[in-house]
Amino acid sequence: MPHLKRVKLNLMKSRPMHALAIMILLAALSAWPLAAQTTPKVTTPKEALGFNLGDDYQVANYTQLEAYWKKLAAESDRMKLVDIGPTAEGRRQYMAIITSPGNLKNLDHYKDISRRLALAEGLTEDQAHALAREGKAVVWIDGGLHASESVGSQQEMEMVYQMAVRTDPETMRFLNDVILLCVLANPDGQELIANWYMRGSEKLDAPLKDPLKRTMSGLPRLYAKYVGHDDNRDFYMSNMPETTNMNHQLFLEWFPQIMYNHHQTGPAGAVIFMPPFRDPFNYNFDPLIPLGIELVGTAMHSRLVAEGKGGSAMRSGSNYSTWWNGGLRTITYFHNMIGILTEIIGSPTPMTIPVVPSKQLPQGDWPMPVVPQLWHYRQSIDYEITNNRAMLDLASRYRETFLFNIWRMGMNSIEKGGKDYWTVTPKRIAALEAADAANPQPQGGRGGRGGGRGGVAAGGDSPGGGGFNVRSVPMELYNTVLHDPKMRDPRGYIISSDQADFATATEFVNALLKTGITVLRATSAFQVAGKNYPAGSYVVKTAQAFRPHVMDMFEPQDHPNDFAYPGGPPNPPYDITGWTLALQMGVEFDRVRDGFDGPFTKISGVLPAPASTITGPSSPAGYLISHRINNSFVLINRLLKANADVYWLKKQETADGQDLGTGAIWVPASGPGGTPARPVLERGAKELGVTVHAVAKAPAGDALKLKPIRIGLCDQYGGSMPSGWTRWLFEQYEFPFEVVYPPALDAGDLKSKFDVLVFTDGAVRLGAALGGRGGGGGGMFGATDPESVPEEYRGRMGRITEEKTVPQLKKFVESGGSIVTIGSSTSVADLFGVPVKSYLTEKGPDGKDRALPREKFYIPGSLLKTSVDNTNPLAYGMPRQLDVFFDSSPVFRLLPDAELKHTSAVAWFSGPEVLDSGWAWGQQYLDGGTAVAEASVGEGKVVLLGPEVNFRDQPHGTYKLLFNGLYYGNAKAAALP
Numbered sequence: 001m002p003h004l005k006r007v008k009l010n011l012m013k014s015r016p017m018h019a020l021a022i023m024i025l026l027a028a029l030s031a032w033p034l035a036a037q038t039t040p041k042v043t044t045p046k047e048a049l050g051f052n053l054g055d056d057y058q059v060a061n062y063t064q065l066e067a068y069w070k071k072l073a074a075e076s077d078r079m080k081l082v083d084i085g086p087t088a089e090g091r092r093q094y095m096a097i098i099t100s101p102g103n104l105k106n107l108d109h110y111k112d113i114s115r116r117l118a119l120a121e122g123l124t125e126d127q128a129h130a131l132a133r134e135g136k137a138v139v140w141i142d143g144g145l146h147a148s149e150s151v152g153s154q155q156e157m158e159m160v161y162q163m164a165v166r167t168d169p170e171t172m173r174f175l176n177d178v179i180l181l182c183v184l185a186n187p188d189g190q191e192l193i194a195n196w197y198m199r200g201s202e203k204l205d206a207p208l209k210d211p212l213k214r215t216m217s218g219l220p221r222l223y224a225k226y227v228g229h230d231d232n233r234d235f236y237m238s239n240m241p242e243t244t245n246m247n248h249q250l251f252l253e254w255f256p257q258i259m260y261n262h263h264q265t266g267p268a269g270a271v272i273f274m275p276p277f278r279d280p281f282n283y284n285f286d287p288l289i290p291l292g293i294e295l296v297g298t299a300m301h302s303r304l305v306a307e308g309k310g311g312s313a314m315r316s317g318s319n320y321s322t323w324w325n326g327g328l329r330t331i332t333y334f335h336n337m338i339g340i341l342t343e344i345i346g347s348p349t350p351m352t353i354p355v356v357p358s359k360q361l362p363q364g365d366w367p368m369p370v371v372p373q374l375w376h377y378r379q380s381i382d383y384e385i386t387n388n389r390a391m392l393d394l395a396s397r398y399r400e401t402f403l404f405n406i407w408r409m410g411m412n413s414i415e416k417g418g419k420d421y422w423t424v425t426p427k428r429i430a431a432l433e434a435a436d437a438a439n440p441q442p443q444g445g446r447g448g449r450g451g452g453r454g455g456v457a458a459g460g461d462s463p464g465g466g467g468f469n470v471r472s473v474p475m476e477l478y479n480t481v482l483h484d485p486k487m488r489d490p491r492g493y494i495i496s497s498d499q500a501d502f503a504t505a506t507e508f509v510n511a512l513l514k515t516g517i518t519v520l521r522a523t524s525a526f527q528v529a530g531k532n533y534p535a536g537s538y539v540v541k542t543a544q545a546f547r548p549h550v551m552d553m554f555e556p557q558d559h560p561n562d563f564a565y566p567g568g569p570p571n572p573p574y575d576i577t578g579w580t581l582a583l584q585m586g587v588e589f590d591r592v593r594d595g596f597d598g599p600f601t602k603i604s605g606v607l608p609a610p611a612s613t614i615t616g617p618s619s620p621a622g623y624l625i626s627h628r629i630n631n632s633f634v635l636i637n638r639l640l641k642a643n644a645d646v647y648w649l650k651k652q653e654t655a656d657g658q659d660l661g662t663g664a665i666w667v668p669a670s671g672p673g674g675t676p677a678r679p680v681l682e683r684g685a686k687e688l689g690v691t692v693h694a695v696a697k698a699p700a701g702d703a704l705k706l707k708p709i710r711i712g713l714c715d716q717y718g719g720s721m722p723s724g725w726t727r728w729l730f731e732q733y734e735f736p737f738e739v740v741y742p743p744a745l746d747a748g749d750l751k752s753k754f755d756v757l758v759f760t761d762g763a764v765r766l767g768a769a770l771g772g773r774g775g776g777g778g779g780m781f782g783a784t785d786p787e788s789v790p791e792e793y794r795g796r797m798g799r800i801t802e803e804k805t806v807p808q809l810k811k812f813v814e815s816g817g818s819i820v821t822i823g824s825s826t827s828v829a830d831l832f833g834v835p836v837k838s839y840l841t842e843k844g845p846d847g848k849d850r851a852l853p854r855e856k857f858y859i860p861g862s863l864l865k866t867s868v869d870n871t872n873p874l875a876y877g878m879p880r881q882l883d884v885f886f887d888s889s890p891v892f893r894l895l896p897d898a899e900l901k902h903t904s905a906v907a908w909f910s911g912p913e914v915l916d917s918g919w920a921w922g923q924q925y926l927d928g929g930t931a932v933a934e935a936s937v938g939e940g941k942v943v944l945l946g947p948e949v950n951f952r953d954q955p956h957g958t959y960k961l962l963f964n965g966l967y968y969g970n971a972k973a974a975a976l977p
């Protein structure tokens with residue numbers, strides 16, 4: 001009770017308020033505070049934490065949250081706490097389930113109803129209606145995914161408390177109709193940021209003296225162990241444990257109909273951005289998704305406004321759209337769930353809402369401006385509670401509709417996947433228009449055509465005709481072009497087990513399984529459309545409830561051209577535009593456009609790497625291993641660690657009828673000290689899905705002999721996300737590495753410590769800028785006062801400089817070290833005298849080269865076809881052509897003296913159309929540009945990887961450019977006898 005009173009008082013005194021607004025507010029609140037009673041036995045946040053959630057200058061950490069939730073779960077008969085899995089740092093991630101005591105007793109039953117409706121399979125419409133009537137709406141609310149956006153975690157705790165304790169009629173209705181899942185999305189991050197904030201600017205271990213000095217800035221490392229803010233970029237891939245945990249609850253356990261993903265911060269001059277979103281939306285998902293988002297979003301705006309809480313913005317109020325897959329919110333769309341994102345202001349240190357004139361005029365996308373004011377943390381939490389309750393209110397009132405609609409969407413998917421169906425994309429519309437233009441017909445022949453040739457008829461009452469221009473084409477083209485039999489959507493995809501890197505294909509299948517996709521495996525050989533497939537091949541049929549996700553993982557994204565105005569600058573997408581996972585991972589698959597079946601069984605759980613063996617004689621001269629398999633690098637790392645000899649052969653080899661790719665790996669039976677290689681290989685073949693070919697006779701000819709390497713992976717104070725992703729990747733592939741910071745580079749003597757230094761995108765901001773995303777750091781370079789930073793992080797401060805760092809790097813390379821650069825860090829090429837410059841330039845009015853403007857060239861995250869010289873050791877094991885991930889990446893022009901300076905192009909763009917997935921405005925400018933190059937500098941090697949070849953650890957197809965690059969520069973030419 002005291003707490004509830006405090007909320008009301010806080011709202012009333014917290015800001016100047018219009019009398020009418022106060023009346024509306026009191027009317028809205030009067031429903032519950034008077035009737036509310038606090039169950040005495042339930043601990044309040046203040047009793048648990050020593051402060052109220054949302055008090056100025058106070059943030060609760062995850063240790064406190066965990067203890068408090070455990071206490072509430074023990075005290076309340078409405079709450080159950082579930083451990084959903086480990087975090088990257090080894091904590092346990094918890095989900096609070098809150099519903100009425102009666103529902104809690106039948107949790108498994110309601111979960112089953114939710115699952116059956118979401119998967120739709122085998123349910124008639126009548127059965128679906130009956131289940132919808134019986135079931136409970138399942139609503140997911142998470143908080144704290146981006147830990148430094150701390151309103152999220154604190155509102156989550158407050159929400160759980162209020163739902164556990166409130167007894168007003170509305171809450172009782174929610175509890176009866178809804179099963180609420182509350183998930184703390186990033187426990188490690190909450191612990192880090194809360195402890196960092198509460199430490200103030202004094203010494204970490206000193207008791208806090210002055211709360212006014214508390215600050216969230218200057219965080220020493222990423223707030224997710226490896227990936228920081230990119231923890232919301234991992235959802236179709238599930239690389240991180242927290243992602244896997246949450247995907248499991250969403251798509252394999254609970255199947256919520258609505259989910260809400262809390263973020264910060266709001267648009268300047270407003271308080272919060274909430275859906276509806278701007279276009280483009282994704283043509284793969286069911287139309288009930290955007291409509292459901294509109295419905296829930298509008299209910300949230302309405303409730304805020306009814307409570308006198310102004311400052312909510314939608315659509316053009318920010319750049320969020322529903323195009324992209326891969327975030328916690330967005331992946332749910334591809335699973336027929338209504339995903340809500342909000343971005344709110346708020347900080348434990350009070351802040352000010354500035355006067356932004358344009359945000360003071362009410363309009364469609366921000367209906368009720370907020371009074372600029374000093375803004376307290378608690379106000380943000382109260383806004384979020386209002387939003388949460390708006391969603392619960394809708395879920396309660398429309399419970400049956402939401403439950404039925406998820407069945408409807410699932411059944412729509414199953415039906416589309418079971419018949420001839422055509423997904424309409426911007427390219428298909430362009431084809432329709434082109435067919436019409438190429439096929440002029442007499443006017444009379446055109447039924448229903450509006451305005452004659454040119455086809456424009458303005459709506460009579462709409463001056464300017466915005467949105468009312470009608471251009472029609474003959475029905476015949478609708479049938480023959482838009483529904484061209486050759487362009488039918490696949491009924492399914494087959495991933496053959498006889499492909500070069502089946503272990504990687506299996507990892508792709510695991511990504512699908514972790515997001516609830518049904519995948520089948522062939523128990524024996526079979527034939528489809530005249531092609532034979534071996535046993536063990538995978539099959540993904542599109543006739544399943546989550547078909548939109550299947551299509552999105554296999555098919556190219558066709559992003560529309562999106563400009564501010566015709567001829568104007570492009571509108572940046574929210575995140576990226578093309579990501580087709582099967583293409584990124586270099587998985588070989590076949591599309592099947594007719595119904596098919598075979599000896600298939602459903603896979604449950606996730607798959608281990610396909611076990612393989614050592615083939616051939618038991619006492620061989622040595623072993624050949626394909627360079628085409630990514631996991632071969634795990635083997636190489638283990639072999640070198642075990643003191644075995646490893647060579648890459650120059651001549652292309654086959655073994656047991658298999659093409660081992662360029663640079664086949666040769667391992668003599670015993671190493672220099674007589675160490676046998678076989679035990680390592682035996683274990684590796686079994687664990688890693690790498691076939692090892694024992695051969696009686698050693699191969700002859702030119703080779704490169706690898707030496708064990710010491711890798712320095714460069715990072716910075718605050719943590720760089722590209723470096724963090726690379727750190728995780730190196731761990732997965734068992735590369736020996738050490739993370740290195742600018743002070744250690746400046747200290748010099750690098751050759752005695754490292755053989756290769758890796759600079760990921762954004763690591764270096766020197767030299768002639770060639771392009772690139774520029775990284776994405778979790779923090780700063782260390783502008784923070786070192787005295788305020790704990791001892792263990794001080795050695796990370798400072799930045800790479802031309803004066804101190806570059807001379808050391810030069811010394812390192814010239815004496816035989818290797819430098820591997822990715823994305824924007826390729827700009828160091830200039831400092832080492834590598835003869836390249838940017839390819840993407842034009843002549844400016846002053847006659848000088850300048851970067852192509854965005855109106856002409858714009859590729860914000862797409863997959864592009866690249867040609868590869870796979871006889872260069874940097875590209876050993878790769879196909880001649882493959883997709884690279886390109887996000888404003890550097891493209892090089894080799895200067896005329898390139899050959900003289902031992903610089904070669906290893907991958908390049910060829911032809912006017914290289915786009916495979918996404919959006920590539922002005923792609924013809926890429927024709928002839930170099931994507932990957934390598935140069936000898938002194939005794940050493942500099943590798944330039946323009947595209948981010950391990951972007952978010954998704955493009956397995958291009959990992960080898962990085963992996964080869966690590967070993968190549970230190971390998972020595974050898975002639976095998």
Ligand SMILES: [Zn+2]
Pocket residue numbers: 146149262263264
């Ligand atoms: Zn965020």
